[in-house]
Amino acid sequence: xxxxxxxxxEISYASEAGRFSKHLKQSHFGLFHHLRGISVxxxxxxVLTPKVRSYVEDKIDLCQPEKIHICDGTDYENSSLLTLxxxxxxxxxxxxxENCWLARTNPADxxxxxxxxxxxxxxxxxxxxTPSEGVKGSLGNWMSPSxxxxxxxxxFTGCMKNRTMYVIPFSMGPVGSPLSKIGIQLTDSAxxxxxxxxxxxxxxxxxxxxxxxxxFVKCLHSVGxxxxxxxxxxxxxxxxxxxxxxHKPQANEIVSYGSGYGGNSLLGKKCFALRIGxxxxxxxxxxxxxxxxxxxxxxGKKRYIAAAFPSACGKxxxxxxTPTLPGYKVECVGDDIAWMRFDENGQLRAIxxxxxxxxxxxxxxxxxxxxxMSTVFKNTIFTNVAETSDGGVYWEGMENEVDESVKITDxxxxxxxxxxxxxxxxxxxSRFCTPASQCPIIDPQWESPEGVPISAILFGxxxxxxVPLIHEAKNWKHAVFMGASLRxxxxxxxxxxxxxxxxxxxxxxxFFGYNFGQYLQHWLSMETRTSNLPKVFLVNWFRxxxxxxxxxxxxxxxxxxxxxxxxxxxxxxxxxxxxIGLIPKKExxxxxxxxxxDIDALFKLDAEFWKQEINAVEKYFEEQVGKDLxxxxxxxxxxxxxxxxxx
Ligand code: OXD
Ligand code: MN
Numbered sequence: 001x002x003x004x005x006x007x008x009x010e011i012s013y014a015s016e017a018g019r020f021s022k023h024l025k026q027s028h029f030g031l032f033h034h035l036r037g038i039s040v041x042x043x044x045x046x047v048l049t050p051k052v053r054s055y056v057e058d059k060i061d062l063c064q065p066e067k068i069h070i071c072d073g074t075d076y077e078n079s080s081l082l083t084l085x086x087x088x089x090x091x092x093x094x095x096x097x098e099n100c101w102l103a104r105t106n107p108a109d110x111x112x113x114x115x116x117x118x119x120x121x122x123x124x125x126x127x128x129x130t131p132s133e134g135v136k137g138s139l140g141n142w143m144s145p146s147x148x149x150x151x152x153x154x155x156f157t158g159c160m161k162n163r164t165m166y167v168i169p170f171s172m173g174p175v176g177s178p179l180s181k182i183g184i185q186l187t188d189s190a191x192x193x194x195x196x197x198x199x200x201x202x203x204x205x206x207x208x209x210x211x212x213x214x215x216f217v218k219c220l221h222s223v224g225x226x227x228x229x230x231x232x233x234x235x236x237x238x239x240x241x242x243x244x245x246x247h248k249p250q251a252n253e254i255v256s257y258g259s260g261y262g263g264n265s266l267l268g269k270k271c272f273a274l275r276i277g278x279x280x281x282x283x284x285x286x287x288x289x290x291x292x293x294x295x296x297x298x299x300g301k302k303r304y305i306a307a308a309f310p311s312a313c314g315k316x317x318x319x320x321x322t323p324t325l326p327g328y329k330v331e332c333v334g335d336d337i338a339w340m341r342f343d344e345n346g347q348l349r350a351i352x353x354x355x356x357x358x359x360x361x362x363x364x365x366x367x368x369x370x371x372x373m374s375t376v377f378k379n380t381i382f383t384n385v386a387e388t389s390d391g392g393v394y395w396e397g398m399e400n401e402v403d404e405s406v407k408i409t410d411x412x413x414x415x416x417x418x419x420x421x422x423x424x425x426x427x428x429x430s431r432f433c434t435p436a437s438q439c440p441i442i443d444p445q446w447e448s449p450e451g452v453p454i455s456a457i458l459f460g461x462x463x464x465x466x467v468p469l470i471h472e473a474k475n476w477k478h479a480v481f482m483g484a485s486l487r488x489x490x491x492x493x494x495x496x497x498x499x500x501x502x503x504x505x506x507x508x509x510x511f512f513g514y515n516f517g518q519y520l521q522h523w524l525s526m527e528t529r530t531s532n533l534p535k536v537f538l539v540n541w542f543r544x545x546x547x548x549x550x551x552x553x554x555x556x557x558x559x560x561x562x563x564x565x566x567x568x569x570x571x572x573x574x575x576x577x578x579x580i581g582l583i584p585k586k587e588x589x590x591x592x593x594x595x596x597x598d599i600d601a602l603f604k605l606d607a608e609f610w611k612q613e614i615n616a617v618e619k620y621f622e623e624q625v626g627k628d629l630x631x632x633x634x635x636x637x638x639x640x641x642x643x644x645x646x647x
Pocket of ligand 1: 112262263310311336358
């Protein structure tokens, strides 16, 4: 086969029109090209700009794949990849549903690995704050550029031998929106391609708008091979011992090795949209946040709200809420990530950079999230959920939705019995990966290139004691403090064990791309960008009573809390000042039709609890952020302590 690629690309770059007509002729028809002497078995190298091509060629030299596949995002491509994945035993069809698939991972590769995730900068202080002497930092990990180069060389040299390198051009955000960004992911996992196709916009739509000036984030991923060459589970290759996820903000570069799962391998999500995204946002003056975006309409008036909750704290449920109060409608823009910037009128606008939902399956049911349940049973890849004998899926929470007579096989492929099995049927971090467009309440503006106008920002977490159902920040500095002091019970989305209350500032602790002290400074600086700042609130659906039961019913009833927020946005005089912020005045929270709500317990402010809380936050700031902490945060601690003392 002649290597005609070099000459062709010169010709095609001389003529854009020629490039695209040739692209149409060549896709899918097996006209082999070569890159660095390696066969391109799918797609057209001419759609790659010279800059992209040079990046791909560099990584071909490093990874030494057997074949190259340039993703075009077509249905044809997708169905061939799904066929291949079935043949390799990575996925199996779920005949109960339309175009749904079940993947089982190696049990050692089931969650994000924060301990193996690094930000790589010249100076350590650019990436992470300096903790106090003897304290282990928890606001990210740093690696030097030379260590990064060494680690990459060790792991990636020849890592794609006998494998296909897939080249995925993708857009985070609506293709062509001024708020969107482009990435090129190289991966040796067809599962990753199929998932990226759901989670982002990939292929021709993206390459069509690229020219040689187009900036892109470089994303290199390999599932790896263990050093001894022994692959424990050939259907799910990975190298958990040497897994490493690296980010080089200065070069807009991500390198991920050893894991095929979730945030470790779908690089558009946490690595790009949050870690690299937050560094680009800092440079360009906007915000990349771990936030859902929802639209809420009350009596015909619509507002948009963004909300930051730590992983697995119900962001997807809130984003798809079915309000119980009549006259309200919630619509979903996104369930995990928001990119937000002030427009020329000073209005904060947000896009959801993603194109799908990668939601935690357990706990999702027709009672907790009927909208998710009507979204996920077509065109979905499920991972690590349990399987039913009638060709469907099962997870904790679906007890009432699967007939008793149906047999269940757990996420490890073993028979599982509802009455006798001691372990969960689905892995606690098992997921559905499903197109956002299928959501029955997807917001009509969800792909609007200018983004939706944000009126309020919520922070929240799982706080069984002490933190009221809702309180409002007193001003912007206090709002930033609220985000900075966010704490929550640990969840299954990462590798932490147990139910400890962890600090998770801005719900971003695992996702900061740069020093948290500078991140706070960046948030504080928003005050200088507009006179129209959103109002900020802290919510807690998870407060428990003395009997250990939740005090608030949550889910669809949370619209009552949103209703109070809307009143505040309309400047209604319905808030009561307290030392920690503003809470609803008596009767201003609509509880009509709700029985047995202990409103006093939900809003009780205990001085001793709050003293301890502020002390814990102050200690955290001192130990973890030290000299990088903006003075405004210390001042907020002092103000709060004084006010709490007078309680
Ligand atoms: C996620 C997470 O997967 O936050 O969204 O872990
Ligand atoms: Mn998340």
